[in-house]
Amino acid sequence: MNIELSVVMPCLNEAETLAICIEKAQGFFEREKISGEVIIADNGSTDGSQQIAKSLNATVVNVPQKGYGSALRGGIEAANGKYVIMGDADDSYDFSNLMPYLLKLREGYDLVMGNRFKGGIKPGAMPFLHKYLGNPVLSFIGRLFYKSNIGDFHCGLRGFSKKAFYTMELKTTGMEFASEMIVKASLKNLQITEVPTILSPDGRTRPPHLNTWRDGWRHLRFLVLYSPNWLFLIPGLILMVFGLITSAVLISGPISIGSVNFDVHTLLFTSVLALIGFQFILFYGLTKVYTVENDLLPKSKKYDRLFKFINLEKGLIIGFILVIVGIALSFSAYTDWQAISFGNIENNSVFRRVIPAVTLMLLGVQIILFSLFFSILGLKK
Structure with a gap:
């Protein structure tokens, strides 16, 4: 029976x-x-x-x-x-x-x-x-x-x-x-x-x-x-968007809220927030590929579109562009420093170029490394 x-x-x-x-x-x-x-x-x-x-x-x-x-x-x-x-x-x-x-x-x-x-x-x-x-x-x-x-x-x-x-x-x-x-x-x-x-x-x-x-x-x-969206993607987007918006505002000049003045020192922290948020997003991408390719999470249409949108060549191009822009900003700041005989920098406008320059170079290197590792994880495709 x-x-x-x-x-x-x-x-x-x-x-x-x-x-x-x-x-x-x-x-x-x-x-x-x-x-x-x-x-x-x-x-x-x-x-x-x-x-x-x-x-x-x-x-x-x-x-x-x-x-x-x-x-x-x-x-x-x-x-x-x-x-x-x-x-x-x-x-x-x-x-x-x-x-x-x-x-x-x-x-x-x-x-x-x-x-x-x-x-x-x-x-x-x-x-x-x-x-x-x-x-x-x-x-x-x-x-x-x-x-x-x-x-x-x-x-x-x-x-x-x-x-x-x-x-x-x-x-x-x-x-x-x-x-x-x-x-x-x-x-x-x-x-x-x-x-x-x-x-x-x-x-x-x-x-x-x-x-x-x-x-x-x-x-x-x-x-x-088992939910990389909530573990990495959503916190990363929040941190990165907040960091980029506040950094863009502070690059244009200092802002004051009541008796509190936000200037280049705050710009340094907001840039770090953007970098941390971007790290979260990169980990989301790597985790997604690893879990899907190892049958821990099911494959979806979004996953296939991810590989069409993100590939090694695009990542290398974008990464190198960001690094070059960062180097150009650094050289501009260097010439200003040279103009004062490499003395103490008292003009905050120099820092408004140095901090974005360093941030862009870091983002560029992260994108290049991510693109390489992302392609390795997705070799099965």
């Missing part, structure tokens, strides 16, 4: 609650007349969890590589079902009520997320920091960065098709596996929806494996690193 649904539970010393979770899932199969299986992805339990699972006719998959993501990947790869629903084996999720997930999967959705904030969080089921800070903030960042409508990025109960799982090409080994799944599904334009899910208190007497600050940071780090 073809198996329609595989329920995968990661397991690391879950003897207290494993049996009830397996029995609930199997009871759901029998009640709804679903061809299903329960997969226990064991991550090195020493409390007899494997024997409990086998006694209840669940399939035990031993996953030696440690980590929540590693255990789930091992269990999902061993699953035989067309659809997979994953959930923690701590009895916080109700495996006897999986029909809302299966119905959405049958409708054609690739990923079906649970939403605990819509379904209900029972007293004591979620720590205060997770409920009011961690989950809302990380979910907001995920929605902002990846244009996703998912309200609960970290719900442990979720379903997906086996085909969608391989399409997502998940890599992480830890708790950030939960975030990676939504990020990859969003980037690859898979069909995602969510259903209300009730979260109950953890049925175990021991502390959970989840570490609030460590795993929260891993989720945040993943969300940021």
Whole structure:
């Protein structure tokens, strides 16, 4: 008989609650007349969890590589079902009520997320920091960065098709596996929806494996690193535009706001802001090429246009022009310095040429080096 649904539970010393979770899932199969299986992805339990699972006719998959993501990947790869629903084996999720997930999967959705904030969080089921800070903030960042409508990025109960799982090409080994799944599904334009899910208190007497600050940071780090737009491009554009505009104003002459006077010393700092912003933008380009060419991010039409707009020849021409202009401004300032017999420079007009000259030369060299490295990274094209 073809198996329609595989329920995968990661397991690391879950003897207290494993049996009830397996029995609930199997009871759901029998009640709804679903061809299903329960997969226990064991991550090195020493409390007899494997024997409990086998006694209840669940399939035990031993996953030696440690980590929540590693255990789930091992269990999902061993699953035989067309659809997979994953959930923690701590009895916080109700495996006897999986029909809302299966119905959405049958409708054609690739990923079906649970939403605990819509379904209900029972007293004591979620720590205060997770409920009011961690989950809302990380979910907001995920929605902002990846244009996703998912309200609960970290719900442990979720379903997906086996085909969608391989399409997502998940890599992480830890708790950030939960975030990676939504990020990859969003980037690859898979069909995602969510259903209300009730979260109950953890049925175990021991502390959970989840570490609030460590795993929260891993989720945040993943969300940021997989979004070079927000990590590099947007901050870079803000810094560079602000630096260039204020520098252009100060080059024409000093400005005063109230009793505060801004002159060449401020010009030096605004030029540095422009350079820092440009560095951010260069790193965005290099990161984009690296992640796409190494299959970490999907290729888009914008990416192909990037190579048509930016190439080695254009970069070298623009870079050398900026360097030459910078050298010309430097020579002009040098002649003024020579005119006063290389004495103390008291005229700020000289600095209004020296600072832009140095800035242009630095920008030119950066563009030349970027163009060379950008072309090396994109050699596959």
